[in-house]
Amino acid sequence: MGEIVLIRHGETTWSASGQHTSVTDLDLTERGAAQAKALAPLLAGRRFAAVWSSPRKRALVTADLAGLDVDAVIPDLAEWAYGDYEGRTSDEIAAADPDWSLWTDGGKGPEGESPAQVAERLDRALAEAEPLLVQGDVAFVAHGHSLRVAAARWLGRPPRDGRDFTIDTASIGALGYEHGGHAVTLWNLTAEAVAAQE
Numbered sequence: 001m002g003e004i005v006l007i008r009h010g011e012t013t014w015s016a017s018g019q020h021t022s023v024t025d026l027d028l029t030e031r032g033a034a035q036a037k038a039l040a041p042l043l044a045g046r047r048f049a050a051v052w053s054s055p056r057k058r059a060l061v062t063a064d065l066a067g068l069d070v071d072a073v074i075p076d077l078a079e080w081a082y083g084d085y086e087g088r089t090s091d092e093i094a095a096a097d098p099d100w101s102l103w104t105d106g107g108k109g110p111e112g113e114s115p116a117q118v119a120e121r122l123d124r125a126l127a128e129a130e131p132l133l134v135q136g137d138v139a140f141v142a143h144g145h146s147l148r149v150a151a152a153r154w155l156g157r158p159p160r161d162g163r164d165f166t167i168d169t170a171s172i173g174a175l176g177y178e179h180g181g182h183a184v185t186l187w188n189l190t191a192e193a194v195a196a197q198e
Helices: 013-017 030-038 057-065 090-096 115-134 144-154 159-164 191-197
Strands: 004-008 048-053 137-142 172-178 181-189
Touching: 004 057, 004 115, 004 144, 030 057, 030 191, 048 057, 048 115, 057 137, 115 137, 115 144, 115 159, 137 144, 144 159, 144 172, 144 181, 181 191
Parallel strands: 004 137, 048 137
Antiparallel strands: 004 172, 172 181
16 A cells, blocks of 8 residues: 655745745745755655645645656645734744644634634545555645644544644655554655765
């Protein structure tokens, strides 16, 4: 059986500064582009039945630089919509709204998504991908919070449990199976981490 391979996009100016980035369509930084290219050898041994990307260019460009041909742009893989907190850092949000947590409260204001809304879209993507795993791996090229929710939902856990999975830019995770049940089989692998082990 294949795995659902979770690939977070490379660095952007806002990911580097810690600003919440959902609908803002940023380019990769020079470092982010280098990170994305460095993913290619980590993915080279996999046989992909499908490569799906978020609609955001930071995800699409990451896929291209990593040597992947995107089969479909999947709106359900877009980042969690932060609403009024788009572009703000966690420190800025905490100063104005110390009790707020994305994982329990969701995005702020009418444009923000609730945890249940994000879980519903990631559940759809996972359900559509799983039958393809008999043919090989399925890549989700997407974003930090949405991929963390995907991992939680694959394990049957509530979306808030995505907070337990940290994920770096240009990192790889994998959702697969162990003894017939869903499991996280790889998490937060980066080219930098591999180079450090060599």
